[in-house]
Amino acid sequence: MACWTRESPMDERKETKQTVFSRAAKFLKLYSRDRSAIFGLIFLATLILAASFAFVLYPVDPEKPELASTLFPPSVVHPLGTDYIGRDQLMLIIYGARPSLIIAFAAGAILSLLGTLTGLAAGYFGGKVDGAIMRTADIFLTIPTLPLVLLVVAVLGPNLINVMLVIGLTGWPVMTRIVRSDTLSLMKRDFIEIERVMGAGIRRILFKHLLPNQLNSILVYTSLSIPVVILTEAGLEFLGLAPISVSWGFMLNTSISYWIIGAWWLSFFPGLAIFSTALAFYFVSEGLKAALNPKQRRRQESLVVQLAERK
Amino acid sequence: MGFATYIAKRLVVAVLLIFVAATLNFAIVHLAPGGPDAVLLNNPRMSPEARASILKSFGLDKPLYEQYALYVIGLITGNWGTSYFFLTPSYMVIAQRIPATLALMIPSLTLTIVIGIGIGVLASRKPFSFADRFLSSFSFFFYAMPAFWLGFVLLTFFSLFLGVLPASGMASVTSTKFQLADYLHHLILPMTTLTLVNLANFSLLMRSSLIEVLEQNYITTARGKGLTEHLIFYRHALRNALLPTVTMVGLFVGFILTGAILTETVFSWPGLGLLTFDSIFRRDYPIILGLFFMFSVMIIFSNLITDIIYGLLDPRITYG
Amino acid sequence: MQRGRYGFFELSMKLSKFLTVFVIALCLLQASQLAFAQQPKVLVVGITSEPEITELNPVRMTTTYYTAEAYPNLVGWDSDGKVVPDLAQSWTISPDGLTYTFVLRDGLKWSDGQPITSDDVAFTFKYLSEQSEFWYYQWTPIQVPASGTTTGYTLRPGAIETPDSKTVIFHLLVPSATFFIYAAGWSVLPKHYYQGMDLTTQNPDLSTYVASGPFIPNQDLPGDKIIYVANPNYYGGAPHLDQVIFKVYRDSTAAEIGLESGEASFLINVPGSDVAALSKDPDIQIGTEQDQINVYLTFNFHPKLADGSVNPVADLRVRKAIAMAIDMPTILNASLAGYYKEANQIQVPNMYYLGKSVTNTSIPNPEYPYDPQGAMTLLDQAGYHADSSGNRMTMTLVMASGGRTGTAASIKLMQLIQSSLKAVGITMALIILDSASATQRIRRAAPPKDWNMALWGISSSPDPDVNAYYMVSTLGGNGDAGGWNVGGYYNPLVDQLAILGENTTDLDQRVAIYQRMSGIAHDELAVLELYYQTEVLAWNKMFQGFILGLGNPMHDYWGALKHQSLAQVTIVQETTTMETTTASTTTDYTSIGAIVAVIAVVVGLLAYFVGRRSKKT
Secondary structure, eight states: OOOOOSSOHHHHHHHTTOOHHHHHHHHHHHHTTBHHHHHHHHHHHHHHHHHHTHHHHSOSOTTOOOGGGTTOOSOSSSTTOBOTTOOBHHHHHHHHHHHHHHHHHHHHHHHHHHHHHHHHHHHHHOHHHHHHHHHHHHHHHHSOHHHHHHHHHHHHOOOHHHHHHHHHHHHHHHHHHHHHHHHHHHHTSHHHHHHHHTTOOHHHIIIIIIHHHHHHHHHHHHHHHHHHHHHHHHHHHHTTOOSSSSSHHHHHHHHGGGTTTTOTHHHHHHHHHHHHHHHHHHHHHHHHHHHHOSSOOOOHHHHHHHHHHHO | OOHHHHHHHHHHHHHHHHHHHHHHHHHHHHHSSSOHHHHHOOOTTOOHHHHHHHHHHTTTTSOHHHHHHHHHHHHHHTOOOBOTTTOSBHHHHHHHHHHHHHHHHHHHHHHHHHHHHHHHHHHHHSTTSHHHHHHHHHHHHHHTSOHHHHHHHHHIIIIIISOOSOSSOSSOTTOOSOOHHHHHHHHHHHHHHHHHHHHHHHHHHHHHHHHHHHTSHHHHHHHHHTOOHHHIIIIIIHHHHHHHHHHHHHHHHHHHHHHHHHHHHHHTOOSHHHHHHHHHHHTOHHHHHHHHHHHHHHHHHHHHHHHHHHHHHOTTOOOO | OOOOOTTHHHHHHHHHHHHHHHHHHHHHHHHHGGGGGSOOOEEEEEESSOOOGGGGOTTTOSOOTTTTTTOOBSEEEOTTSOEEESSEEEEEEOTTSOEEEEEEOTTOBOTTSOBOOHHHHHHHHHHHHHHOTTTGGGGGGGEEEOSSSSSSEEEOTTSEEEEETTEEEEEOSSOOSSHHHHHHTSBOOOHHHHTTOOTTTOOOOGGGOOOOSSEEEEEEETTTEEEEEEOTTOTTOOOSOSEEEEEEOSSHHHHHHHHHHTSOSEEOSOOGGGHHHHHTSTTEEEEEEEEEEEEEEEEOOSSBOTTSOBOGGGSHHHHHHHHHHOOHHHHHHHHHTTOEEEOOSSSOTTOEETTEEOOOTTSOSSSSOOOHHHHHHHHHHTTOOOOTTSOOEEEEEEEEESSTTOSHHHHHHHHHHHHHHHHTTEEEEEEEEEHHHHHIIIIISOSSOSOSEEEEEEEOOSSTHHHHHHHHOOGGGTTSTTOSOTTOOOOHHHHHHHHHHHHOOOHHHHHHHHHHHHHHHHHTTSEEEEEEEEEEEEEETTEEOOOTTOBOSSSOOOGGGSHHHHTTOEESSOOOTTOOOOOOOOOOHHHHHHHHHHHHHHHHHHHHHOSBSOSOO
16 A cells, blocks of 8 residues: 655655654553553663662672572562572572673664665665575575574684674574565655655665664564564573573573472573563564554564564 | 466575575584584594594595585585584484474474464454453463473473473383373473464464454455354455465474474473584584584475465465 | 354364363373383483493493493402402412413303403404504503504504413513503403404494493483393393483483482482482482592693783792682582592592502692682782772683583582682683583693683593693693693603603502602692592482492493492382382472462463553554
């Protein structure tokens, strides 16, 4: 369903004189219609705040052992119990949020950037460029993600940068497809033709027209791919390739040995943290989707198909 | 162009893709530190002659381009090298583990599809009703859950705590031949884990495509014609809504491999996932390369078959 | 638009029928478990790392964990370290140390019925000298260089004499301190089976495997288990059990669950911290054996690291400070729960040469007293002053997760050491890598390496030469890339002593040499000793007859599983072996119940909250 108009949607907005404030208000209104999205946002905001001010909340070295209080079950003093060298688990969860969040955002940014650029290029240039980009994307899709990430991180070493890069670099094909199809449909619109006739350069068309109109869906799909980033990174850490020892996946890894003693809280809470964060991002992305694309009916399956292809 | 040409074209592209993927794998393996040489020449007291003979027997004394050529030819002819760890041909090691993975994946896949579609159907009846919301949230509740964590929790509860289900393996230790009851007994936990985690893929998809289909004009028309709801649902709506699910099944092969690694590790299920994990950590490169090659082939061909089926089923598709 | 409830009822009926059938099937399965009770008599040994297939290959094996059950030696060692007859009923060594004579027992047979003769013994040493590049050096006294063999050596003509089918005579050219142990303590291989087999490129076929021990490997299911079947031809009489199965578990926890549920019968490598929980089970018995494994922290001795930065631990004062900053007894106890011996020197305490201990008793234990103040003074003297936040230097410590030194206890130990060092101003970054990466980084990388300290370990044969050579000498490239002296510690005197030790046979002199080496290594802190490993075993009381602590001249052994012990093991009560029993752990049941309730509530809440208020968009 194309809109037969001479103007780009951006211009539409200018025409109806929507100010930034009224747009923001509308956004919030649409977003908050989804209760789960609100909760997701609150959870994430709390988590990010806690992680950023972890040092204020717990002004100790997170790796410092307290031999006197090893393996305490959850209690009032230690709401999530203590671990095998006596560290409070709540503190560990908060400190452990940092690598997860950093990798989530960084890898998300990488795959989003890469995907957007390649998608734009594929959609705009078409032809051979399009073919080349899509074939490359297909290659990345045919190699199963986790084994490849495992292999590369195992061989190159499990530090923060490697993990970020590898997860980001294996995740871009999904974005590419979405951006490409959006670009293609935008390209069909009149206003692009007009721009071209008027002699506008690539940069202008790309960055002033094509990109801004897609920012919404790019944002939505980026936030949608973050849960998978979180789960992949947790999986890596669980299998032993942890960038930092104070991280949720690695806590799960070391907790196995203490199972037989009955220390269930060592594995329960880190897993719960991973799960809740992934879920929160998922809710937020659903909320963003509702808020940012209210008028466009996207075929729902493309959402889940993208979901599926990422995992 | 016609259907046949389309498929042929896709085949050619598929082969090329596999080739490039295989090259990529080769590059990663041989260019990284701790490559094949380091793995094999383990013993510090090894004499130079022994070193040379071991390298020779694994073909590592040849120049890199020659190794590469042999590798590519080998992939096609089925000679995937000799495993460093097992000292048997890679393809034999891999082939031996395939049944175990299939024995886990096929029941899980079937259950996931059946339950997933079932949930999707149920959820789509009254969209946004409590039933719908419960089922949908049930689906992505488990979707967001790390598979290994869920596996653990189930393992702790049913094996450690209740003691009714076994903690690991595919069959009990002393059984020498296949026993159905024993196999099923060991299958329950890993299958449940895999199914729960992958449900959302099918249920959400089914739900949304059903909702969309049920709002189409031809459904309203059918109702107007006086057909029973039952008939409308099963003959018209469901069939059309199933199409995207077909795509999903094709993609599912990819998830299977990721899911396999995590689940098989937790439950010590002796299949391909465990082999992948162990081989990567042991740097058993011939097996790693063989496995990745096989995965790529499986994924590409399942995509291809999905495309074919989809093309045959959906009359709206044209090939240009 | 009316959406009828078409089919909903039917669908949910179908679903609940399916579930009911499923649940009934589950109950039937549980009942059918008892049908598994008619078992052959099987000892299931739970192991936590999959053995390489080469471990059953006499030429390529690196340990005797899996051949000690199948291949008796000429002589054995009992739990007190005394030499006892095995395949050989008697032996003599000539006064000049050049002639060793062994007389085999009567009526020895291989598992396929063929007689075991002196020809087999002669064949064994020729075969291994030519093919076993890992072990050939052990029999240097009877070897000469040769071309065309894998090792470049072969048996010296006339080195082994077989005057009759029961007598084997070894002729040496010069006396050797270690020859007896290495020769008399090695697996005797069947000539008729291995002759002509090139075992460097292939493995023996297990289905036709021939050996002489009570249990012979019969089937290997990779990643799963190895099955040994009983051999009635064993000279000690047919064993009481039918099979021994080594079952591979992912980690010690899975193995322990296996033991508690009755699936596994015998565990090795049990972490000390789990003993308390396991002992609560009345069916489980715990035992210990003293290993000959020495676990230590190695220092990088190059003045500069790979990235060009100064390496603080190359300075003896810094190393001493590190030693003094760690309260070793407390930390060890916290991590290993008493199942260890505190280490203070490079030779393990149960290391003897011909019955005389090589322990240097003048080395204190712990090596250095716990003295953080003294440590900080030393660091100041070395020029590493504390900055405003108390930090003096940053270093890295690399360890492997998994393998001999990489258990959860080790991780805990390293973390405790890390915080001890922090207290004196040394910020130690702990890098935990998987086994292969760690080996690459610690051992195979070319010097100068990129770490300051590494967690390392070694297991000795019952000869002091192993630890001395591998830990602190640079002989044979041992200090270079791939060598076991991963830190590159070099002291020419130590190298000389190592050579001297290998060639001396006089009892007192040799012992003195190794004691002196230990002393020098201690004075210079070539390594920071941590502990000597105690092997913790746990088994189901239903199995009795294990002899713990049997010796074996090879690197690694499980005394209790050596063939003399295994042959005696019986099952004392015929219970339904495979019945699953509820694990007795200290799990807090109410907490678990609370968690289940919480999950149900959460899902319900989610269901309530999720979903738009209105469908219309």
